[in-house]
Amino acid sequence: MPSFEVRLPTVVRQHAGNAVTVTGDGDTVGELFADLVRQYPGLRNYLISDDGTLHRFVNVYVNDEDIRYLGQLDTAVVAGDDVSILPAVAGG
Amino acid sequence: MLLLPRRAYLQMVADCLGGVPDEACGLLAGPVSADGRPSGGVDAVYPCRNADASARTYTIDSKDQLRAMREAAKLDLDVVGVYHSHTHTDAYPSATDVRQAVDPNWWYVIVGLRHGDPEVRAYHIVDQVIHEVPVVLTDA
Structure with a gap:
């Protein structure tokens, strides 16, 4: 199973032992996130909504593609892919 | 305070x-x-497209955000705030700004264009409460 290093947005670092980057394994984004949540349970509420889908205030990219337009959390990842977590930023 | 070159x-x-x-x-x-x-x-400003293309709301285009985060990371920097303009209202966070604030440590900079000269003000938004932060321009 490939391993990925993911840089965390600043707001969630305190929930991951102040780590700037975290490393997890998975064949899909969902598996990778499950592995990250296993290591850092505090990440769960930030990444995953109550119904098990990607939290609506988070955008996730695999390389240059938004996973909402791919396979959501089922999006496959392979070694060398760049997985990025972005807080959704909006206002009025 | 917000130190702004x-x-x-x-x-x-x-x-x-x-x-x-x-x-x-x-x-x-x-x-x-x-x-x-x-x-x-x-230390760095990354203009992004407004995905809403609206005079009333903004959403940072996530592809532009990805590019900004990658460029910042190369400089060993992180995103520490967001700016947006208020074209018809004062440089003060709207109810939408407060509701959608993502990080209590970020600076929320608002550029007010309602009057002649742009008015630049900065805030922290913590638990839905607005705290103004003085903006200090530097020569750095």
């Missing part, structure tokens, strides 16, 4: 003026300490 200030204001009549928006990057809190001021 003059070039960053000018880049931000120019982007906001160029975005009229729509709201303009972008991300601010700077150094952070281990717990993710800003440890300095703003």
